[in-house]
Amino acid sequence: QVQLVESGGGSVQAGGSLRLSCAASGITFSSAGMGWFRQAPGKAREFVAAIHWTGRSTYYADSEKGRFTISRNNANNTVYLEMKNLKSEDTAVYCCNGEYLQTPSARGGGPYWGQGTQVTVSS
Numbered sequence: 001q002v003q004l005v006e007s008g009g010g011s012v013q014a015g016g017s018l019r020l021s022c023a024a025s026g027i028t029f030s031s032a033g034m035g036w037f038r039q040a041p042g043k044a045r046e047f048v049a050a051i052h053w054t055g056r057s058t059y060y061a062d063s064e065k066g067r068f069t070i071s072r073n074n075a076n077n078t079v080y081l082e083m084k085n086l087k088s089e090d091t092a093v094y095c096c097n098g099e100y101l102q103t104p105s106a107r108g109g110g111p112y113w114g115q116g117t118q119v120t121v122s123s
Contacts, residue, residue, distance in 0.1 A: 002026040002112045004096045009117030012086055016121070020081040022096030022114055029077040032112075035059075035104030036070065036081045038092035038119075047106040048094070049081060059105060088123045 008020040020036070035050035049070040050059045058070050069082040079096060094117055099110020 002098075004098060004112055004114035006094065006096050006114045006117040009094060009119045011120040011122065014087055014121055014123045016086050017082070017084045018086065018119060020083070020094055020117060020119075022079045022081075024077045024079070024096075024098065024112075027077075027098060027112065028100070029053075030074045032098045032100050033103035033110070034070075034072060034079040035097045035109060036079075036094055037097055037104070037109055038090075038094045039116075040089075040092040043092075045095075047104070047109075050104040051079065052103050053101065057103070059103065061106065083119070086119075086121045088121050091119060091121045093118050 003025045005023045031053050033053050036048040037045050038048050039045040051070045051072050055072050067085050072079040096114040097104045097109035098112040
């Protein structure tokens, strides 16, 4: 059974930073493209960032470029999202996503989802 467990969310002031983690189990992590999506209240879920299963390529939504960094450690089955210069519009539930031999993208995510972690940015 695949499990993705996010952590690291919280409340920060605008301009602050957070690092989200997603620990994966029950999956051949080194063969899974991983990504982060977020959903704000009353809004549709949106793509944030993704990373190829080899870690060699990363992809970002335009609004996150330069502020967010996605990375992964295939040795401990974890994907990270480093978020800097946070804005109030970044407030959302952030969910980890994975799929085998594909990379999540703005077109949609793979079949494996975590429960999400809340990020709240106050101005």
